[in-house]
Amino acid sequence: xxxxxxxxxxFSIVAIIGGHMIEGGHLDALLQPAACLIVIGGTLGAVMxxxxxxxxxxxxxxxxxxxxxxxxxxxxxxxxxxxxxGLARKEGLLSxxxxxxxxxxxxxxxxxxxxxxGAEPLxxxxxxxxxxATFENQLKASAKIWESAAGYAPTIGILGAVLxxxxxxxxxSDPSKLGAGIAVAFVATIYGxxxxxxxxxxxxxxxxxxxxxxxxxxxxxxxxxxxxxxGDNPRIIESRLQGYFA
Numbered sequence: 001x002x003x004x005x006x007x008x009x010x011f012s013i014v015a016i017i018g019g020h021m022i023e024g025g026h027l028d029a030l031l032q033p034a035a036c037l038i039v040i041g042g043t044l045g046a047v048m049x050x051x052x053x054x055x056x057x058x059x060x061x062x063x064x065x066x067x068x069x070x071x072x073x074x075x076x077x078x079x080x081x082x083x084x085x086g087l088a089r090k091e092g093l094l095s096x097x098x099x100x101x102x103x104x105x106x107x108x109x110x111x112x113x114x115x116x117x118g119a120e121p122l123x124x125x126x127x128x129x130x131x132x133a134t135f136e137n138q139l140k141a142s143a144k145i146w147e148s149a150a151g152y153a154p155t156i157g158i159l160g161a162v163l164x165x166x167x168x169x170x171x172x173s174d175p176s177k178l179g180a181g182i183a184v185a186f187v188a189t190i191y192g193x194x195x196x197x198x199x200x201x202x203x204x205x206x207x208x209x210x211x212x213x214x215x216x217x218x219x220x221x222x223x224x225x226x227x228x229x230x231g232d233n234p235r236i237i238e239s240r241l242q243g244y245f246a
Contacts, residue, residue: 001067001068002066002067002068003115004068005066006067008202012198016194017030018200021051025156026044028101030039031185031230032187032188032191034160034186034188035164036188036191037159038156038159038163038188038189039153039156039188039192039195040162040195041193042152042159043149043152043192043195043200044149045129046148046149046152046156047148048180050148051148055141055145056142058108058138058139058142059142059143059144059145059146062146062207063203063207064204065165065206065207065210066206069210070214072213072216072217074220074241074244077220077221077224078200078220078238078241078242079230080240081220081227081237081238082234082237082238084096084224085224085227085228085229085232085233085234085237086234088102088228089231089234091116093115093228093229094118096112096115100112100113100116100180103222107128107132107135107218110127110131111124111128112130112225114127114225115228116227117136118230119229121229124192124225124229125222125226126223127212128218128221131220132215132218132219135214135215135218136211139211139214140208143211144208146200146203146204147200147201147205149167149200150196150197151196153193153196153200154189154193155192156192157188157189157193158188158192160188160189160191160192161186161188161189164182164185164188165182165185167185168182168185216221216244217246218242219244223241224237224241227240
């Protein structure tokens with residue numbers, strides 16, 4: 001679990017609520033279901049409208065990465081590539097066929113299968129880079145739904161504020177209803193700006209960082225497999241791959 005994400009989220013919430021209470025405010029003033037419904041519901045609807053279903057669904061699934069990051073063990077990839085390179089030099093490329101059954105990553109399986117089938121290094125790189133580009137674009141588009149939410153939320157918050165003020169204007173003759181309308185107006189703005197800058201935008205940035213890590217691991221596979229296809233020395237392959245996290 002990424003404890004830093006959890007600590008950061010709790011710290012920001014405690015800091016804002018604590019500052020509000022130090023100034024003499026009450027927690028109840030920030031709890032406005034109507035404002036929450038307007039901001040969160042409106043933002044969610046806007047993101048759904050702009051996103052294809054597949055991208056939207058994957059973006060929601062990727063949300064768990066914030067607290068449980070995907071595995072990207074670069075050292076294990078380097079050791080794996082070095083071992084494959086040594087095995088290929090000693091026993092030939094066909095000796096790597098047994099390694100395919102031990103892999104779980106479809107990208108690694110495809111690359112190693114192409115290598116065993118005798119694909120030329122240039123063709124091997126071309127095929128894998130096309131698949132890598134598709135993988136990267138899809139993950140980035142999914143992560144950016146949270147960036148889009150960060151753009152919509154403040155505007156929806158302002159919309160909630162306007163709706164609250166309309167409610168106030170409609171009830172000027174009844175002072176007992178003015179407080180609720182004004183509260184919704186101001187709290188909706190807080191929800192919009194707060195959710196954008198404390199949740200949606202940080203989530204998007206963290207997910208994009210993890211996407212970059214996933215892409216980097218696959219680039220290592222491409223580089224390593226092409227090196228094996230070229231017959232490079234295992235030490236050269238190992239040294240080149242170490243540059244990815246030097």
